[in-house]
Amino acid sequence: MAKATFLEAIRQAQYEEMSRDERVFIMGEDIICNVFGTTTGFVDAFGTERVRDTPISENGFIGAAGGAAMVGMRPIVDATISSFLYPAMDQIMSIIAKSRYIYGGQARLPLVIRSCLFYGNSNAAQHSDRNYSMFMNVPGLKIMVPSNAYDMKGMLKAAVRDDDPVLCFEDSTCWMSKADLPDDPDFLIPLGKGDIKREGNDVSIIAIGGAVPLALKAANDLARDGISAEVVDPRSLVPLDKELILRSVRKTGRAITVDPAHQTCSAGSEIAALIAERAFDALRGPVLRVATADTHLPFSPAIEKALYPSPERIVAAARQLVGIRQPENA
Amino acid sequence: MNGPDLQRSLQLFERMLLIRRMEERLGDLGKAGELPGNVHLYIGQEAVATGVCAHLDDSDWVASTHRGHGHFLAKGGDPRAMAAELMGKETGICHGKGGSMHVADVSKGILGANGIVGGGVGLAVGAALGAQLDGEGRVAVVFFGDGASSQGVISEALNIAALWKLPLLLVCENNGFSQFSPYETVNAGDIWRRAEPFGMPGALVDGNDVHAVWRVVGEAVARARSGEGATLIEARTYRWRTHVESEESFLAAPYRTQEEVESWKQRDPISRLEEFLVSEDLEKDVAAIRARVEGVTESAITDALNDPLPPVSRAFEDMFANG
Ligand SMILES: Cc1ncc(C[n+]2csc(CCOP(=O)(O)OP(=O)(O)O)c2C)c(N)n1
Ligand SMILES: [Mg+2]
Numbered sequence: 001m002a003k004a005t006f007l008e009a010i011r012q013a014q015y016e017e018m019s020r021d022e023r024v025f026i027m028g029e030d031i032i033c034n035v036f037g038t039t040t041g042f043v044d045a046f047g048t049e050r051v052r053d054t055p056i057s058e059n060g061f062i063g064a065a066g067g068a069a070m071v072g073m074r075p076i077v078d079a080t081i082s083s084f085l086y087p088a089m090d091q092i093m094s095i096i097a098k099s100r101y102i103y104g105g106q107a108r109l110p111l112v113i114r115s116c117l118f119y120g121n122s123n124a125a126q127h128s129d130r131n132y133s134m135f136m137n138v139p140g141l142k143i144m145v146p147s148n149a150y151d152m153k154g155m156l157k158a159a160v161r162d163d164d165p166v167l168c169f170e171d172s173t174c175w176m177s178k179a180d181l182p183d184d185p186d187f188l189i190p191l192g193k194g195d196i197k198r199e200g201n202d203v204s205i206i207a208i209g210g211a212v213p214l215a216l217k218a219a220n221d222l223a224r225d226g227i228s229a230e231v232v233d234p235r236s237l238v239p240l241d242k243e244l245i246l247r248s249v250r251k252t253g254r255a256i257t258v259d260p261a262h263q264t265c266s267a268g269s270e271i272a273a274l275i276a277e278r279a280f281d282a283l284r285g286p287v288l289r290v291a292t293a294d295t296h297l298p299f300s301p302a303i304e305k306a307l308y309p310s311p312e313r314i315v316a317a318a319r320q321l322v323g324i325r326q327p328e329n330a
Numbered sequence: 331m332n333g334p335d336l337q338r339s340l341q342l343f344e345r346m347l348l349i350r351r352m353e354e355r356l357g358d359l360g361k362a363g364e365l366p367g368n369v370h371l372y373i374g375q376e377a378v379a380t381g382v383c384a385h386l387d388d389s390d391w392v393a394s395t396h397r398g399h400g401h402f403l404a405k406g407g408d409p410r411a412m413a414a415e416l417m418g419k420e421t422g423i424c425h426g427k428g429g430s431m432h433v434a435d436v437s438k439g440i441l442g443a444n445g446i447v448g449g450g451v452g453l454a455v456g457a458a459l460g461a462q463l464d465g466e467g468r469v470a471v472v473f474f475g476d477g478a479s480s481q482g483v484i485s486e487a488l489n490i491a492a493l494w495k496l497p498l499l500l501v502c503e504n505n506g507f508s509q510f511s512p513y514e515t516v517n518a519g520d521i522w523r524r525a526e527p528f529g530m531p532g533a534l535v536d537g538n539d540v541h542a543v544w545r546v547v548g549e550a551v552a553r554a555r556s557g558e559g560a561t562l563i564e565a566r567t568y569r570w571r572t573h574v575e576s577e578e579s580f581l582a583a584p585y586r587t588q589e590e591v592e593s594w595k596q597r598d599p600i601s602r603l604e605e606f607l608v609s610e611d612l613e614k615d616v617a618a619i620r621a622r623v624e625g626v627t628e629s630a631i632t633d634a635l636n637d638p639l640p641p642v643s644r645a646f647e648d649m650f651a652n653g
Contacts, residue, residue, distance in 0.1 A: 033510040033585055040582070055480030055516040056447045056508055083446065087481065122367035122418065124429045126445035295646050299429030300418030301366045302639035 001180045009149040009181055010038040010114070010170065013156035014076060016185050018046055021074060024160055027052035027061060028078030036116075036175075038078070058084055062113060063091035066165070069111040070099065074160060082115040082169060083129045096165045097140035112159045116170040117145075117209065119260065122304060125296035130209075130261040132169045136237055136270065142166040142191055144236040145267075147212035149179035151235055154189030162191065171210035171260070194241030196248065200230035203254040203318050206245055206271050207231060211258040211290075211309050218314035227322055237267050245271060246279050253284040254321045258309050263291035288317045331548045333541045334384070336610055342384060342540050343607060344619045346376040346600050349400045351627040352409055356399070356416055359631070360575045366418050369430045372400035374538075374570035377599035378503050379404035381543025382471055385551040391439045391457035391470040393450030397503075397569075398443030401473050402433045405440050409626060413634035420640040427644065448474065448481030451500075455487045458498035458560070469497040469554040477508025479521045488562065492528035495559035499550050502564045503537060509573050510585040522564035530560055537565030538599040541606075568594035 004012070018024045025046075031039050032053050042051045054061040058079060065075040079085055085092065092113070099107040119128040135141050142164050146152040152170070159166040197212060198219050207215035212233045219229040232248050234241055249255045255275050259268030272287040290309045298304050334342065353371045360369045372379070375397075383392065383404035394401040402412055407423065415422030416430045423435055434442030441457060444450045454472030461468035478484065479502055491498045502521045506513050525532025531553070535546045543565060550561035570591060572578060607616050 029508070030510045032515075034582060035510070035580065037580075037582070053511050053515055056477045057480045057482065059482055060480075086446070087448070087483075122429060124367065124427075124432055124445060126431065126449070293646070295649055296427075298427040298640075298645050299367060299415075299424075299432070300422075300426035300640055300644075302418060303426070303642050303645040306642055307645055 001182060003178045004149060004181045005176055005178050006149040006152050006170070006174045007037050009153035009179070010156060011040055012181060013153045013160070014038065015042070015045070017157055017160040018042070018050065020185065023072060024074045024076065025050035025052065026076040026078060027054050027065070029054055029056060029080060031078055035080070058087040059091055062088035063095060065111045065113070066091060066096040066099070066109055069109040069165070070107050074110045076112045076114065076160065079113055079115040081118045081127055082131050083118070083127050085113070085115055085131070092135070092141070093138050097138050100164070101140060108163050109165045110163045112156070112166045112168055114168045114170060116172045117260065118172050119297060120173055120304070120308060122299050122301050124299040128297040130292070132167070132237060133261050133265060133267045133270070135167055136267060137265070140165070141238060142236065143169070143238040144191055145169045145171065145209040146235055147171065147174055147209050147233050148177055149181060151189060151195070153181050154187050155191060155235065158188045158190055161188070166191065169209065173210035174213070177213070189235070191236040192239035192241055194232060194234040194244040196230065196244070197233045198229070198231040200228040200252065202228045202252055203256060203321055204230045204232055204248040204252045205256050205258060205314060205318070206268070207233060207258040208237070208260065208267055210260050214309055214311050215258050215314055218311040218318065221311060221315050222318050225319070225324065227318055227324070229318060234271070242274060245274065249275050249279045250282040253282050255283070255287045256290060256314065256317045256321065257287065258290045258314055260292055260308060262294050263289055264294050266291050285321045288321060290314050290317050331545045334544050336612065338384070339541070339603065339607060340612065340615050340619065342380050342544065343600070343603050343616065344623060345380045345404055346540065346603065347619060347623045348409065348626060349376045349379065349403045350600055351623050352403060352413070352630065353399055355627055355631050356413065357571065357575065365416055365430070367429050369416065369575045370397040370573065371571045371575065372397050372569070374594065374598070375503055375505060375567045376400055377540035377543055378501065378537045378565045378567055379473070381540045382499070382501055382547045384544055385547050386439065386469070386471065388438050389466070390468050391441055391454065391461070393441045393454040393457070393470070393472045394443040395450065395473055395475060395478065396431045396443065396445050396447070397475070398431070398433055402435070402440055402443065406438045407433065407435045407440055409630035410633050411435070413630050414637050417634055417637070418639065419634060419637040420644070421634070421637040425644055426640045427648070447478045448483045450474070451481070451483045451487050454498060455490055455496065458491065458496035459494065461497050462494070467555045469499065469551055471499040471501055473501050473503060475508065476502060476504040476506070476513055476517060476521060480508070480516065488524060488528045488530060491560035492530045495557065497554035498560040499547065499554065500560065500562045502562070504564055504566050505569045507569070507573065507586070510581065512585070520564070522562060525562035530562055532562045533564070535563060535565050537567030538597045538602065540599055540603055570595060
């Protein structure tokens with residue numbers, strides 16, 4: 001066990017899985033150059049056959065990963081930034097998500113498509129997407145959005161061993177956060193198992209990816225007002241640990257979802273709908289959503305930052321739910 | 331086609347120098363932490379944008395890339411509005427909403443820079459289609475990199491443009507790198523040769539020789555304007571600076587040698603033209619241009635630095651045509 005960053009967790013998970021199973025290989029743009037440090041030492045360890053630089057042809061190489069998976073390989077694709085998944089939408093949505101089903105279960109597509117959520121730093125609208133929820137709307141893709149290094153390592157290893165396509169979204173606001181990482185080569189966190197990041201009794205805050213640290217900060221602030229918040233991290237969105245979420249809401253009677261994505265059709269909205277449908281009787285107020293405004297992300301830092309969820313917005317929502325007004329000049 | 335006359339050569343020199351000086355100043359500001367986001371500089375490649383855009387009017391179209399400052403300035407974009415955009419200011423050409431990777435001035439035919447590699451290609455094909463339907467002899471140009479040549483949309487555009495005889499120039503700026511990967515590691519064959527199978531003229535040109543670029547593009551633009559269709563041009567050049575200004579902070583190892591960079595600096599497109607102009611006894615004009623460019627650059631940067639930031643309400647504007 002040693003403290004390591006979220007990015008290092010990705011490196012370790014990939015390294016361990018590539019060492020364990022030689023059908024696992026990795027490809028993407030500038031993998032060899034190792035831009036974000038998730039493939040440090042890989043060429044020396046595994047050679048350029050299993051560590052491949054690709055041309056800027058996302059539809060081509062993500063489609064190829066699907067094909068390689070179908071014939072028995074277990075590719076990891078590093079698509080770098082999640083906005084660059086769009087050129088490959090055709091292969092992801094029509095081919096990779098659906099092949100197993102349309103061929104009556106004959107095909108298996110064990111591949112992992114990794115990409116980061118690169119927002120909050122003046123990268124402007126074409127680079128700042130937090131787009132996991134649009135992939136949730138097509139069945140057949142598993143989706144993970146871990147919020148810390150520990151979860152990242154265990155879930156990515158599980159994703160590589162999973163027999164279905166998994167989209168792994170890596171929130172760049174979590175990149176440098178550290179956790180103790182187990183070195184057991186079989187340390188796995190199964191997809192579909194959420195986690196209570198902080199226990200509480202008054203309100204459930206269900207937060208996704210980079211919103212989890214924000215929710216934890218908000219929970220601290222709320223504790224000072226005597227409000228006890230429970231922070232629920234679904235960790236994976238498909239499959240979704242519905243029971244964990246519903247159990248928490250039944251306990252607290254109040255729910256807020258926090259999602260860095262745009263609000264409309266966000267994962268947070270889906271979870272809000274789930275709660276309204278299945279825990280309505282336990283609710284003492286409306287389910288509130290804290291998400292990013294339905295506008296593109298502007299470049300200028302002067303106007304970008306205010307659009308995202310923040311601890312202040314979460315605190316305000318919680319106070320509204322438990323009936324405490326904001327202090328006058330907050 | 332003959333080379334440009336001396337008057338035109340002086341204009342080319344002035345435009346290349348403006349691009350160079352603006353970017354040097356912006357690069358310094360970036361290093362000093364004064365620019366938000368990621369900045370991709372064009373330094374070393376100025377002859378391409380300049381030699382191409384010298385043949386275009388405001389009514390012609392260009393579509394650009396993440397490395398778009400040179401295209402913007404070469405096509406007549408305002409230096410101060412560009413600088414302000416890079417600083418995220420209200421006076422920026424996009425009110426600070428696009429930043430370095432999205433400079434655009436549609437009124438000048440600059441359809442805009444794109445952060446998505448290959449993003450401008452479809453737009454330029456469409457602009458060429460619009461120009462053809464208009465029948466007023468306009469042309470469209472799309473700039474793209476050697477890395478972008480791997481996007482499927484390039485092949486699709488070649489076929490569509492050839493099939494419909496569109497007034498389009500596909501200008502590939504091959505600077506030897508797709509981000510940090512050298513050309514040979516991610517490209518098969520030569521890019522300019524991809525025109526031939528579609529029955530389209532393809533040309534290879536020294537992208538550090540503005541006269542050579544000017545000649546090749548002149549012929550292609552003339553063909554396009556007279557209804558003879560599209561041309562693919564590959565200009566070989568080199569970027570002097572980092573791929574992205576922040577790269578030294580995150581790259582573990584260098585991906586090219588200092589000697590290679592130096593050898594390309596020996597082929598500086600601006601010094602080459604300057605030597606030619608001096609040999610034609612135009613030393614005085616060169617000096618006057620240098621002074622003028624210095625003045626324009628200085629006031630563009632200083633004014634932009636003093637400009638106000640946008641109000642938060644800006645973030646919610648421009649989503650739809652009616653609000
Ligand atoms: C679709 C897409 N994939 C990947 C990237 C990341 N990226 C930005 S620039 C770049 C390299 C582009 O190389 P090239 O087209 O040669 O242009 P240059 O940077 O050399 O001017 C890459 C891979 C991107 N912006 N968009
Ligand atoms: Mg290039």
